[in-house]
Amino acid sequence: MSFFAITRATLAKDIRLEWRSKDAINAMLFFALLVVVIFSFAFDPTAEESRRIAGGLIWVAFLFAAVVALNQTWARELRNQVLDAYRVSPAPANPLFLAKAFGNFIFVSLLEALMTPLFIAFYKLRALGPAWELAPIALLGTWALVVNGTFFAAISLRTRSREIMLPLLLFPFSIPALLGMVNATTAVLTGEESAKFWIALLLAYDVVFSTACLLFFEFVLEAE
Amino acid sequence: MKRGFPILAIVTALLLSFALYQALIVAPTEQTMGNVQRIFYYHVPSAWTAFLLFAINFVASILYLIKRSEKADMLALVSAEVGVVFCTVVLITGPIWARPVWGIWWTWDLRLTLTLVLWLIYVSYLLLRRFSTGGKTPMIAAVVAIFGALDVPLVYFSIWFFRTQHPSPVIGAGGSLDPRMAHVLLINWAAFLCLAWLLCWTRYELEVAQRRIEESQAMESLMEGLR
Numbered sequence: 001m002s003f004f005a006i007t008r009a010t011l012a013k014d015i016r017l018e019w020r021s022k023d024a025i026n027a028m029l030f031f032a033l034l035v036v037v038i039f040s041f042a043f044d045p046t047a048e049e050s051r052r053i054a055g056g057l058i059w060v061a062f063l064f065a066a067v068v069a070l071n072q073t074w075a076r077e078l079r080n081q082v083l084d085a086y087r088v089s090p091a092p093a094n095p096l097f098l099a100k101a102f103g104n105f106i107f108v109s110l111l112e113a114l115m116t117p118l119f120i121a122f123y124k125l126r127a128l129g130p131a132w133e134l135a136p137i138a139l140l141g142t143w144a145l146v147v148n149g150t151f152f153a154a155i156s157l158r159t160r161s162r163e164i165m166l167p168l169l170l171f172p173f174s175i176p177a178l179l180g181m182v183n184a185t186t187a188v189l190t191g192e193e194s195a196k197f198w199i200a201l202l203l204a205y206d207v208v209f210s211t212a213c214l215l216f217f218e219f220v221l222e223a224e
Numbered sequence: 225m226k227r228g229f230p231i232l233a234i235v236t237a238l239l240l241s242f243a244l245y246q247a248l249i250v251a252p253t254e255q256t257m258g259n260v261q262r263i264f265y266y267h268v269p270s271a272w273t274a275f276l277l278f279a280i281n282f283v284a285s286i287l288y289l290i291k292r293s294e295k296a297d298m299l300a301l302v303s304a305e306v307g308v309v310f311c312t313v314v315l316i317t318g319p320i321w322a323r324p325v326w327g328i329w330w331t332w333d334l335r336l337t338l339t340l341v342l343w344l345i346y347v348s349y350l351l352l353r354r355f356s357t358g359g360k361t362p363m364i365a366a367v368v369a370i371f372g373a374l375d376v377p378l379v380y381f382s383i384w385f386f387r388t389q390h391p392s393p394v395i396g397a398g399g400s401l402d403p404r405m406a407h408v409l410l411i412n413w414a415a416f417l418c419l420a421w422l423l424c425w426t427r428y429e430l431e432v433a434q435r436r437i438e439e440s441q442a443m444e445s446l447m448e449g450l451r
Contacts, residue, residue, distance in 0.1 A: 171348075208374055
């Protein structure tokens with residue numbers, strides 16, 4: 001099978017599994033909803049203030065919710081020794097990683113699409129800057145969370161208490177990406193400054209870590 | 225342990241006491257900050273030593289991935305551990321110095337934030353090593369160490385831009401350093417480097433002993449199982 005075929009097969013399998021069980025997406029959606037509601041209770045801002053803090057709140061909520069989905073990524077493959085089977089098969093490691101990363105990207109994007117209207121309603125948001133810039137910010141930001149998240153989730157498979165290990169690894173490493181997403185979103189919402197630098201930073205982050213993940217995933221998969 | 229070890233220990237002790245004398249007595253008192261500024265001779269060398277150790281961790285991790293030698297792995301572990309210790313010293317002496325001079329304990333300035341994020345990254349690296357099970361800890365640890373090193377320039381640029389956008393109220397030291405102060409600073413750095421070397425060496429030998437014990441215990445239980 002070619003590289004592309006393996007990626008597509010694994011991705012299709014994951015989406016079908018998720019479609020039937022809806023384990024990750026249900027947990028993630030409800031978790032994100034809880035975070036949004038709790039944030040609205042914890043901070044009760046006026047429309048002007050909320051424009052300044054909403055960028056931070058949105059991305060922190062997505063980050064927390066993404067961890068719920070990321071933890072499920074590989075756990076599913078441990079039951080029935082699917083990962084071991086993959087390891088002994090002649091298939092290369094990278095298509096598997098890409099399929100998992102794309103799968104998570106789809107789940108987290110879906111979550112964002114469903115949660116953003118809620119955020120807009122609860123925080124009475126209206127972008128004062130160029131709103132179309134939010135699209136590249138969301139795409140690049142989600143990929144930044146998901147690519148490293150998928151990789152670190154595979155790493156935390158090799159640890160005790162792996163559910164807690166993933167955020168402990170992912171959060172410190174994601175600080176530049178988080179700064180990028182939050183500041184770019186705030187820049188667009190307030191319209192006071194340009195989001196260009198932050199979008200470029202996100203792009204750089206994505207390129208650097210996508211390359212690194214593809215270079216090193218084989219080491220992680222074989223590590224057993 | 226090898227014969228060089230006590231020699232290094234004695235040299236470190238002498239150099240540290242000499243550096244202490246230099247920092248507290250010989251170095252001129254700073255004009256505006258007064259004696260508080262002398263913490264500089266501990267703060268800055270600790271920072272340089274920590275960054276050097278993190279760089280060693282990066283090189284050792286790459287070496288491990290290429291050669292798969294246990295020595296490189298132990299060097300990576302040891303340098304990260306001792307580096308975190310020195311980085312902690314930086315993060316503690318910094319606020320102690322900042323409070324009387326700037327009037328605040330902490331500011332989200334470029335260097336402070338970068339040091340804090342570095343500390344976070346390497347603590348999470350050490351946590352991973354602690355939590356990791358099975359024989360492939362060195363491999364995944366090496367990969368994570370390389371990810372950490374890749375993250376550093378990105379962290380640098382993000383904070384740099386973040387901070388130039390919102391200038392901090394604090395005015396940095398700036399200007400040039402008095403040559404007498406530079407002299408004391410370098411002596412202190414030499415002393416700290418010796419101390420770091422000594423700590424790494426001790427920790428390294430400890431790790432070797434620990435791994436040997438674990439191996440022999442594993443062998444013993446294996447033999448018992450055979451009997």
